[in-house]
Amino acid sequence: MSTTRTGENSLPPLVVRDTDDPDVVADAGRDDYAEHVVPRTWRIGRAGMAFAWSSLLTAMFTVVLAATAASIVGTADAIIGIALASATYGVINYFMQKTATTSGLTVGLFSRSLFGYSGAAVVTIIYALTAIWFAVFEGSVVAVALHTYFGGPIELWYVVVVALSVPLVLGGVRVWLERVNKWLLPIFVAGMVGAVIWATVSYGYNPDWANQPPATTAALAGPGWLYVFVIYMGIYATMMYTFDFARLARPKDTTFNGWITFGPVFYFFSYFINGLIGIYLVAVIPQDGVSEIGVVVSIVRMMGVFGVIFIFATQTKINTANLYLASSYLESFFAQVFKVRLPRWLWAVVVGVVMLGVMFLDVFSFILQWLSYQGVIIVAWVAIALVQMAYRSRKNTHRKNRLIEFRPGRVPAVNPGGLGAWVISSIVGIALLSTNTPFGATWALPIAFLLAAGIYALALLFARQRWFTLTRPHDPREEVEDIWETRVQCHNCKKSYIAIEMDRDPSHDHQAICSGCANGHTFRAAARHEADSAATTTTTSTVGT
Secondary structure (H helix, E strand, O other): OEEEEEOOOOOOOEEEOOOOOOOHHHHHHHHHHOOOOOOHHHHHHHHHHHHHHHHHOHHHHHHHHHHHHHHHHHHHHHHHHHHHHHHHHHHHHHHHHHHHHHHOOHHHHHHHHHHHHHHHHHHHHHHHHHHHHHHHHHHHHHHHHHHHHOOOOOHHHHHHHHHHHHHHHHHOOOHHHHHHHHHHHHHHHHHHHHHHHHHHHHHHOOOOOOHHOOOOOOOOOOOOOHHHHHHHHHHHHHHHHHHHHOOOEEEEHHHHHHHOOOOOHHHHHHHHHHHHHHHHHHHOOOOOOOOOOHHHHHHHHHHHHHHHHHHHHHHHHHHHHHHHHHHHHHHHHHHHOOOOOOOOOHHHHHHHHHHHHHOOOHHHHHHHHHHHHHHHHHHHHHHHHHHHHHHHHHHOOHHHHOOOOOOOOOOOOOOHHHHHHHHHHHHHHHHHOOOOOHHHHHHHHHHHHHHHHHHHHHOOOOOHHHHHOOOOOHHHHHHHOOOOEEEEEEOOOOOOOEHOOOOHHHHHOOOOOOOHHHHHHHHHHHHHHHHHHHHHHHHHHHHHO
């Protein structure tokens, strides 16, 4: 431990160190710096990140969604729509992972620059609920597979799935998820290839599988491929997943991860190839009518116990990501809003209980409708985030000025431009969906996306610095030589975090405070008062001049 001189006798010196705090490292093993910036020493290499992120590759959700889309618009339009969606995801996620990696921030912390401190809290709970939704879906898929093969009440299998899933996410990405997914990925690949071969051998090859007509007569307000593209917009929440995983990546791997791990190559396999397999299996295997879970039931009936093992292993793999993020964001939301600090493992148990309750509602009966409604809010967030990234890149040419301000005592409660764009576009999109018309179903999400981007881009033409930051003196970032390598001790928790996230606490003699402890009401009130005083002093000086 050492101290730094401040140059201002009124300020207490910073207590610094150049190595990781052992207590912080122990915490990170469970929560991966959920309320903090991820230091360079906790970043994951290319291979490890690829294995950790591959949990999303195995989502049966993408297989089921493609088959469902094909039943609505026909396979030709479905394939076109999925191809366009895959390309779009690849491009957008390149920029998402780049921002996350360079900043080390979670979606919740980054959103403070979009909506302000209070507005970002809303993002946190929406994200947590979305992750729970995906966990419920993938868990239900496993339960259906077990029920199909073993019989018995489906409710029993819901309980079994939740009981087996929750313990897998008690560790963090770096400590546990990377290892779990490394072993489960080969099972997924072998299972998908095996399912295609097994189906072809058992039922014969269907040369017209890519030209199947719609199984239903749905009214659309546009071409079928556009409808499918919009369905995939409904799962833009996975772009938030990208952000939270990519913050753990090394900056030197940004290009590789942008193209391979999180970008076009990943979505080519995850959405396009998985989607083609889902469409093919439904076309080849005899179906008992159109069903969102038809492909799952078909795999189990066809492959028997091997199908059960395949689905159980792969869906457990994807649910490690869902449950991890859901528990992390519940932890962050309650810590920020209600000042309730509980360990993440306990929030994982809470997520499991919520999952169980929602599973009993028959999740498959309202899958597309739910996707559309939550999708409106998420696509608006994505649009605003992209505009913000472009704005910062153009506006801040100096490297230092590109630092994203997220610290509780240095961001305003609300960014009127970002929050206004988010609220207006979400209301319009949800209103369109609520009309229950073909136009609303087809165009609500694209309109919400374009409206959010347009409103925020227009607002930025008139933006003021106070939308993004509170101007306060005594910034620890300016007191150390390297904000990424210098650790500063927090006066409240006595733990040392990298200087980029540290602030000075006006309510405690301007001692150093970390971003996690800075969520307290007392600190934030003192910080706002200090910012107001600084603004008044500046105004008075200007008038006097």
